[in-house]
Amino acid sequence: MIAGLLLFLPAVVIGWSAVRIFCVLPGRPVWLRALLEISLGVGVGPGIVSVAFFALLWAGEAGRAAMVCVEGVLAAGGVWLAMRRRVVNSEATAAAHSPWIWLLRAAAVLALLFFALDVSNSMEANPHGGWDAFTIWNLKAKFLAGGSVDWRNAMSPVAGGTLFGANHPGYPLLLPAAVASAWSMQGETASATPAALSLLFALATAAILCGAIAWLQGEAAGLLALLLLLASEGFVSQAGLQNADVPLGFYLLASLLLLVVANESGWPRDTLLLAGLCASFAAWTKNEGVPFAILAVAAVAWKGGRKAAGWTALGALPVAAVIAAFKFLLVHDVEGMFPRTFGEAIAKATDLSRWIKIAESFVQSIWQMGEPLTHPVLLAAILAAALGLAPRNRMRQHVWLIVPVIGLLAADFAAYLITMADLTWQLSTSNVRLLVQVWPALLFLAFLILSPAVLPDIQRPAPGKIKRKHSRDSVLHSK
Amino acid sequence: MPPIRVFAGLIIVAVAAVLASVNSFQLSSQLQPDPWSVEAAVQRFAGASAQLPPHEALGYISDLGVNGPAFLTAQYALAPRLLVPVGRQDPEQAIGNFSKPSDYAGIGAKAGYGVVADLGSGVVLYRKMKR
Numbered sequence: 001m002i003a004g005l006l007l008f009l010p011a012v013v014i015g016w017s018a019v020r021i022f023c024v025l026p027g028r029p030v031w032l033r034a035l036l037e038i039s040l041g042v043g044v045g046p047g048i049v050s051v052a053f054f055a056l057l058w059a060g061e062a063g064r065a066a067m068v069c070v071e072g073v074l075a076a077g078g079v080w081l082a083m084r085r086r087v088v089n090s091e092a093t094a095a096a097h098s099p100w101i102w103l104l105r106a107a108a109v110l111a112l113l114f115f116a117l118d119v120s121n122s123m124e125a126n127p128h129g130g131w132d133a134f135t136i137w138n139l140k141a142k143f144l145a146g147g148s149v150d151w152r153n154a155m156s157p158v159a160g161g162t163l164f165g166a167n168h169p170g171y172p173l174l175l176p177a178a179v180a181s182a183w184s185m186q187g188e189t190a191s192a193t194p195a196a197l198s199l200l201f202a203l204a205t206a207a208i209l210c211g212a213i214a215w216l217q218g219e220a221a222g223l224l225a226l227l228l229l230l231a232s233e234g235f236v237s238q239a240g241l242q243n244a245d246v247p248l249g250f251y252l253l254a255s256l257l258l259l260v261v262a263n264e265s266g267w268p269r270d271t272l273l274l275a276g277l278c279a280s281f282a283a284w285t286k287n288e289g290v291p292f293a294i295l296a297v298a299a300v301a302w303k304g305g306r307k308a309a310g311w312t313a314l315g316a317l318p319v320a321a322v323i324a325a326f327k328f329l330l331v332h333d334v335e336g337m338f339p340r341t342f343g344e345a346i347a348k349a350t351d352l353s354r355w356i357k358i359a360e361s362f363v364q365s366i367w368q369m370g371e372p373l374t375h376p377v378l379l380a381a382i383l384a385a386a387l388g389l390a391p392r393n394r395m396r397q398h399v400w401l402i403v404p405v406i407g408l409l410a411a412d413f414a415a416y417l418i419t420m421a422d423l424t425w426q427l428s429t430s431n432v433r434l435l436v437q438v439w440p441a442l443l444f445l446a447f448l449i450l451s452p453a454v455l456p457d458i459q460r461p462a463p464g465k466i467k468r469k470h471s472r473d474s475v476l477h478s479k
Numbered sequence: 480m481p482p483i484r485v486f487a488g489l490i491i492v493a494v495a496a497v498l499a500s501v502n503s504f505q506l507s508s509q510l511q512p513d514p515w516s517v518e519a520a521v522q523r524f525a526g527a528s529a530q531l532p533p534h535e536a537l538g539y540i541s542d543l544g545v546n547g548p549a550f551l552t553a554q555y556a557l558a559p560r561l562l563v564p565v566g567r568q569d570p571e572q573a574i575g576n577f578s579k580p581s582d583y584a585g586i587g588a589k590a591g592y593g594v595v596a597d598l599g600s601g602v603v604l605y606r607k608m609k610r
Contacts, residue, residue, distance in 0.1 A: 100486070107493035114500035121507035128517040134555045146559025149534040155562045159554060161545035161564075224492060231499035235504070240507075348596035379492045386488020 002121075004196025007182040008046060010071040012038070012200075015045025017078025022274040023258060024265050025215075032214055034255075034303075042200050043250045044274075047281035048074065050177035051322055053184070057144060057151045057177075058330075064184050067385035071181075104223040108210075111230040115206075115239070119199060120242030127191045129198070129242030132433075136162060136168055137175050137244055138194050144173070144180035145189055157333040165421055165429075170331040172282040172323060175244045192240045201247040204237035205440050206230065208250070212257040213447045221314040224383060225447045228376045229440060234369040238436045244286050251289065252281035252408070253440040254462055255296055256401055260448075262300075267308040272300070276315020279404075284319050288437060289409055293320075295407035303400040337421050345418040354423060358416045360425040362409075365435045380446050388451040398448045405441050409434075520552035526598045527574055535554060538565040538573030540590055540605060542581060556585055565590040575603030 021039040025033050044394060052070050117474060128134045143153040153159060154176060160166025179194045181336035209229055214222025238246050254461060258275035279296045282289030293316055301309035334470075341346040348354060370376050389395065412434050419426050513519060531537065539562040543549035553576045554562045565573055573592050575583055583603045584594045592605035 100489070103489065104493055109495050110497045111500040114497070114504040118500070118504045118507040121504070121510060122608060125507075125510035125512045126514070126517075127519070128555065132518050134515070137560055139555050142555070143561075146534060150559035150561070156561055158563065158567075161547075161550040161554070161560060161562075163546040163551070166551065220489075224489070227493060227496035231496040235502050236500070236503045237507070292537065370499060371502055374495040376499075377484065379495055382488055382491055382495075386485050386492075404496035426530065474529045 001192050001196055001199075003186075004182070004190065004192040004194075005200070008178075008200060010075045010179070011045035011049040011181075012042050013045065014041075014048055014071065014078050014372045015043065016041030017043050017075070017082040018048065018277075019274065020336035021078070022270040022277075023261065023262065024268055024271055032211055032219075033268055035207055036211040036215065039204040039211060039413065040254055040257075040278075042204035042207075043247070043254055043281070044278065046178035046197065046200075047174055047251075047277070047284065047319075049181050050284070051175045051319060051407050053144070053181035054173055054177045054322065054326075057148070059146045062147060062151075062181075062184065064187065067181055067184050069186075074404070081302065101220055101223075104220055104227070108223045108226050108230075111205075111227055115230050115236055118236055119202065119240040122237070122372075123195050123199075126241060127195070129191075129194060130238075132422060133194070133242035135166055136171060138179065138191075138242060140171070140173060140176035141183065141194060142189055144176050145183040147184075151410060152330070153354055154459045155331050155333075165426070167333075168335065169333045170287075170327060170335060172279060172284045172286060172289070173326065175247055195240070198240060198242040201250050202235075205246060205250045205253060208253055209440050209444055210256060212253075212260070212444060217447060217450070221447055221450065225443055228379055228443055230371050230441055231374055231379060232376045234365075234436050235369065235439050238433065243433065245436045248282055248285045248289055248437045249440045251278050251285060252292055252405065252438060253444055254278040255282065255292070256405075256441055256444055259296065259300060259401065262308070263294065263303060267304045267311075269311040272304075272308055272311035273315035275300075275316075276312040277319065279312070280316035280319035280323070283316075284323055286437075288412060288434070290323075292408045293413040294403045295404035299400045299403040300405070315445060337419050337426070338415075339418055339420055344420070348419075349414075349417045354417055357423060358427065361416075361431045362413070362435075368432050369435060376443070380443075383450060390449050390451045395449045398445065401448070402445060405438055405445065406439060416439035488506065499601065505515060506512060515548050515552060517552050519553060520556040523600045523602055524553060524556040524574070527575075527602050527604055529559070530596070530604060531560065531574070534559065534581070535572065536561045536563050536568065536570045538563055538568070538570045538592065538605065538607075540565055540587060540592065541576040542574050542586070543576060543578055549578070569607060572606050573605040573607070575601070577601035577603065 016038055019037045025036055050069060053062055053067060056066055129138055139159060140154040144151045154173065156170045157167050157169045179197060182193050183189050200471050206226055206229055210222045210226035213225040255275050255278040258271055258278060262271040262275060265271060279293035283293045297313050300312045366377065416423065416427065537557065537560050539545065541549065545564045557574065563570060569591060578601060583597060587594055587605045591608055593608045595604040595606045599604050
């Protein structure tokens with residue numbers, strides 16, 4: 001596991017550099033800024049590396065030496081640029097600690113400890129991951145790691161045999177390519193490597209949720225958000241299974257956080273570029289990320305105007321181009337689960353019983369996210385009762401952020417409506433995982449509408465008042 | 480100190496969240512090891528994988544069909560080689576994946592393949608027979 005984690009260290013450094021270069025984050029407290037930068041980098045880095053590795057594969061140059069060179073240059077260049085753009089001033093004030101914060105800190109440490117033990121058990125029982133991991137994601141990673149001869153097997157329509165729903169030639173390749181790049185450098189396909197990446201994504205998701213809410217609502221609220229995430233059995237049970245759902249959840253959450261940062265900082269173009277990049281990584285992780293990315297740009301257009309939306313779209317453009325090239329030039333087969341004619345789709349979509357069955361399944365999946373007495377929805381309701389809700393005008397300020405998340409769930413609902421697979425089977429095998437994808441984002445949004453005023457807390461820096469030193473020749477700077 | 484309502488809410492949520500984490504941990508302790516026999520397949524096919532060329536498609540011969548976990552775990556274990564059910568394509572070499580002792584040679588011959596090695600545990604190496 002340690003070796004697996006170390007293999008992703010260059011990618012994390014690349015991601016951290018990109019975040020540091022592109023995103024204006026508060027200067028103080030230092031731990032909060034570091035937490036957000038590193039945890040964002042944990043996802044952004046493997047995303048960048050996956051695109052680089054895939055491009056090298058396509059070009060026929062994805063050997064170990066090439067990857068070492070690319071990662072070395074990106075990491076060294078990134079660190080050099082990041083250091084030149086360090087934050088030099090902030091109007092944040094010193095933290096005002098309440099002794100009661102230690103109660104939440106202790107609970108968070110305990111929850112993290114049990115989370116780590118849980119993931120350890122899961123990885124021990126499933127060293128190659130869950131069903132989707134060994135039939136889709138890690139299998140594709142092995143094909144990609146096979147190099148110039150075998151990588152196109154990742155788009156094969158027969159790799160899953162004749163089992164219905166087992167062949168996914170057009171599934172995006174962020175996770176497989178990130179794992180394959182590490183395997184290429186490792187020289188073997190050790191099962192600990194995708195397990196390490198899975199753990200990194202889960203921890204980074206928890207860290208972003210905690211850090212983002214701490215930045216926006218104070219440390220106590222951040223710790224409570226972390227506790228609710230770790231109380232979500234659905235999320236925790238997926239963390240060690242090496243599926244793509246937790247990484248997708250990471251990119252959804254990271255995109256939303258960056259959009260909030262952009263909104264509160266006057267829509268700086270560099271933050272919007274990074275938000276667009278994260279949204280595009282969501283689409284490069286799973287197909288569900290495509291509607292999210294499109295709706296994220298639309299939401300920015302609504303809230304920040306066309307110029308802000310343009311910068312966000314520009315940030316998404318490079319990876320969107322890779323996805324388009326992949327889908328149109330390399331994938332020659334369609335998913336067997338979708339109807340082949342418009343008539344088939346209409347017939348299924350107008351069947352009322354399917355609507356009811358899908359709605360019931362979504363409710364059941366929310367129920368399955370936790371145990372009845374400690375269910376995260378119940379805990380969120382208790383918090384709302386204890387703390388109260390934010391003023392209505394503040395809640396209205398965040399409505400635009402709901403659009404991409406609800407839009408993604410609506411797209412999922414529509415996909416179920418028209419699926420050619422047995423609906424009961426498809427719902428039972430995927431619906432909880434769809435909830436897991438949006439769960440961190442939903443908790444993030446839920447905490448935005450809580451009132452943190454009465455919490456024992458640190459003081460946070462005033463958003464939008466961060467000054468940073470910009471290098472003279474930098475072309476990426478905030479307004 | 481926060482108001483009593485807030486304090487009570489924080490205590491309840493913190494304790495409940497930790498209990499939920501403990502419960503998740505207990506559930507994970509009861510997980511069945513290797514439920515789809517993936518690790519078992521990796522071990523079974525390790526010998527074959529060492530003998531087969533690393534970058535060639537392989538024919539797949541089995542008494543278990545190609546529509547279930549047996550095929551998928553074999554494909555995972557032998558990747559990056561692509562497994563192709565014999566009859567659709569006929570690669571130079573094939574792998575046999577059997578659930579019980581059988582007439583491996585006879586089954587292979589029907590598909591045009593001869594046994595190269597019986598590696599045990601139902602794993603058989605085949606090579607295409609010259610016609």
